Amino acid sequence: MxxxxxxxxxxxxxxxxxxxxxxxxxxxxxxxxxxxxxxxxxxxxxxxxxxxxxxxxxxxxxxxxxxxxxxxxxxxxxxxxxxxxxxxxxxAPAVVAGVTEQVAAFTHTCFMIAPYEGYVQVCEELAALTPGSHAKKTALFNSGAEAVENAIKVARHATGRTAVIAFDHAYHGRTSLTMALTAKNMPYKQGFGPFPADVYRVPGSYPYRDGLDGAAAAARAIDMINVQVGAQNVAAVIIEPIQGEGGFIEPAPGFLPAIVEWARANGALFIADEVQTGFCRTGDWFASDAEGVVPDLVTMAKGIAGGLPLAAVTGRAELMDAVHPGGLGGTYGGNPVACAAALGAIETMREQDxxxxxxxxxxxxxxxxxxxxxxxxxxxxxxxxxxxxxxxxxxxxxxxxxxxxxxxxxxxxxxxxxxxxxxxxxxxxxxxxxxxxxxxxxxxxxxxxxxxxxxxxxxxxxxxxx
Structure with missing residues (x-):
């Protein structure tokens, strides 16, 4: 034969x-x-x-x-x-080696019970890699949706406000809150409501279909926020710098900086959902880097750990510290094996450019x-x-x-x-x-x-x- x-x-x-x-x-x-x-x-x-x-x-x-x-x-x-x-x-060899060594040592203690160095090392790396030179702190979780949920928790707690702005074509996850943030009904939302309140959706920037430059698209979104929500009520604006599930929609130049400027001027936080765009995927460590956008909070997952479940929220230190002790965490968040994988993945990204x-x-x-x-x-x-x-x-x-x-x-x-x-x-x-x-x-x-x-x-x- x-x-x-x-x-x-x-x-x-x-x-x-x-x-x-x-x-x-x-x-x-x-x-x-x-x-x-x-x-x-x-x-x-x-x-x-x-x-x-x-x-x-x-x-x-x-x-x-x-x-x-x-x-x-x-x-x-x-x-x-x-x-x-x-x-x-x-x-990747560095991921395999780190995971193998960590599994042989211990697989879990729960960082909230008995902490370990790997968690701290990952947070140190994220403070160095995420946009901006300000003091930063991080909390580790298991999935992108969990990171997004916790970023919203931090934003609401730190600002004392409740309204959250999301955008057309957005995808932020499959949990109850992140389904509310996600735009597309099928297959993500159909039959799973009702969803959490105080989430509002506005148009973003979709150059191929709306024909607007970044300034005009941002002005359209900001006007809707001001009129329909009220700037004084907004805890956070969350957006993927390049929208993933929505169709890899890259906003027109100037759109993201204008939204950040509005948020800063009105006391709202800007959350960059970099779950899909992070860790060299777009040619920068984070997609926000392309226009010099510095988010208040960054959510991460996917490429962070070479295939092991790990996610993170990194933000301005004063915001992350605004939450009371015990207000953030989870049994498996920042699992030591996943942390070892993340350190190996980041090493690989650096060494192989x-x-x-x-x-x-x-x-x-x-x-x-x-x-x-x-x-x-x-x-x-x-x-x-x-x-x-x-x-x-x-x-x-x-x-x-x-x-x-x-x-x-x-x-x-x-x-x-x-x-x-x-x-x-x-x-x-x-x-x-x-x-x-x-x-x-x-x-x-x-x-x-x-x-x-x-x-x-x-x-x-x-x-x-x-």
């Missing part, structure tokens, strides 16, 4: 360059999902809640660099990083995507920064005009890429955005191959509907 060929025309025994022991090549030896993955899906359906979904039902047995290998031996190019989590790869790597990914991706856009008017917009790039797909002849969202093409394109062994993600308020979050350690060759698959799939799908 002839051995199945890989995407590069070699056999599965090819000696392609390996990262963490895993060859960096796409290889399909079964259909996707394969027989072993289908067996696991059958088991899953008996015991896993139906509300927990998976985009691609292939079950992973190992991953590293820019490759995910499934239980059937297929190797897929990873352009999703577990939603911006594994920026340093899935098994992953900020620079993000810029190289942006240049490569935008160049290739613009080549596709030149022949495919269905690509309405290309946007994002660093290793956080998206295309918004449209129907130029659609019923809503030349920018009509095209979720049908978006879904078909994602499925076509998945079938050929390339993991891509969808996003956007209308489900018409294809987003790319490759590991920042991915090789240029592997990234190019993933884009080749995308280009070929787009050619076929648009030809079929021409």
């Amino acid at each position: 002839t051995e199945p060929l890989t995407s590069t025309g070699t056999t599965p025994e090819s000696s392609a360059a390996a990262v963490d022991g895993l060859p960096q090549e796409r290889r399909l030896v079964t259909e996707l999902p394969g027989p072993r993955s289908r067996e696991l899906t059958a088991r899953r359906q008996r015991v896993v809640a139906g509300g927990v979904s998976s985009m691609l039902p292939v079950y992973v047995q190992r991953a590293g660099g820019g490759i995910i290998e499934d239980v059937d031996g297929n190797r897929l190019i990873d352009l999703g990083s577990g939603i911006a989590v594994t920026s340093v790869g899935n098994s 992953l900020r620079g790597a993000a810029h190289r990914i942006e240049e490569q991706m935008v160049r290739r995507l613009r080549e596709m856009q030149a022949v495919h008017p269905e690509i309405g917009d290309i946007r994002g920064r660093g290793g956080m790039i998206a295309v918004e797909l449209i129907d130029p002849d659609g019923a809503q005009g030349p920018q009509t969202p095209n979720p049908v093409l978006t879904g078909a394109l994602a499925r076509a890429c998945h079938a050929e062994g390339v993991v891509v993600l969808t996003a956007g308020t209308w489900g018409n955005v294809l987003r790319f979050l490759p590991p920042l350690v991915i090789s240029p060759e592997l990234l190019d191959e993933g884009l080749d698959v995308l280009s070929g799939a787009l050619d076929r799908l648009t030809a079929a509907t021409a």
Whole structure:
């Protein structure tokens, strides 16, 4: 029997360059999902809640660099990083070494009961890395949603106010309060209300669709806050510097600084939700850095710890200290193993210059995507920064005009890429955005191959509907 060929025309025994022991090549030896993955899906359906979904039902047995290998031996190019989590790869040596050493020492004591150095070290790193030179303090948690909730707690306690301003197209999490902050109903909010009060939504900046410059978009938002909420009532304004689930919406230059200026002038706090944009993802340590924005509070998670659950709120020291002792915390917050992973991930980011790597990914991706856009008017917009790039797909002849969202093409394109062994993600308020979050350690060759698959799939799908 002839051995199945890989995407590069070699056999599965090819000696392609390996990262963490895993060859960096796409290889399909079964259909996707394969027989072993289908067996696991059958088991899953008996015991896993139906509300927990998976985009691609292939079950992973190992991953590293820019490759995910499934239980059937297929190797897929990873352009999703577990939603911006594994920026340093899935098994970065510094993360593995730190975690292994910590597990051998102890796995948990609860920092609120008997503290440990790793928690303090992570807080020291975050004080140095987050925007601004002011005195900062940090509290550690488990997830991005938990960080956001606690940032709101700090803001309300420190200001003595209750109103919180969020923006159109926002995504901040799946807990009760963060669902209130999140804009999109399905699948995040449907049937889960009522939601907490004193959360207000205003328009943000969406240059592709609103055509406004940063100053005009900010003026629109500020007017609505002043008229409908009252500046004197606002505890905090929270925004993702580049909106993630909303479709990688990058606000027009000047929008964020204008919102910060308004907040400072009116005694409200500015919270930057950097859960998805943080830790070199956009080519800076934090996306706020691009315009010199200095938040009062920063929320972090995802890329912070190489895949282990850890989150943080870092803020001005006087704000973080405004909360009474015992008012912040949690049993697992700042778990010692997760802290060790974070220290290893930050070390990897520095030593491998992953900020620079993000810029190289942006240049490569935008160049290739613009080549596709030149022949495919269905690509309405290309946007994002660093290793956080998206295309918004449209129907130029659609019923809503030349920018009509095209979720049908978006879904078909994602499925076509998945079938050929390339993991891509969808996003956007209308489900018409294809987003790319490759590991920042991915090789240029592997990234190019993933884009080749995308280009070929787009050619076929648009030809079929021409």
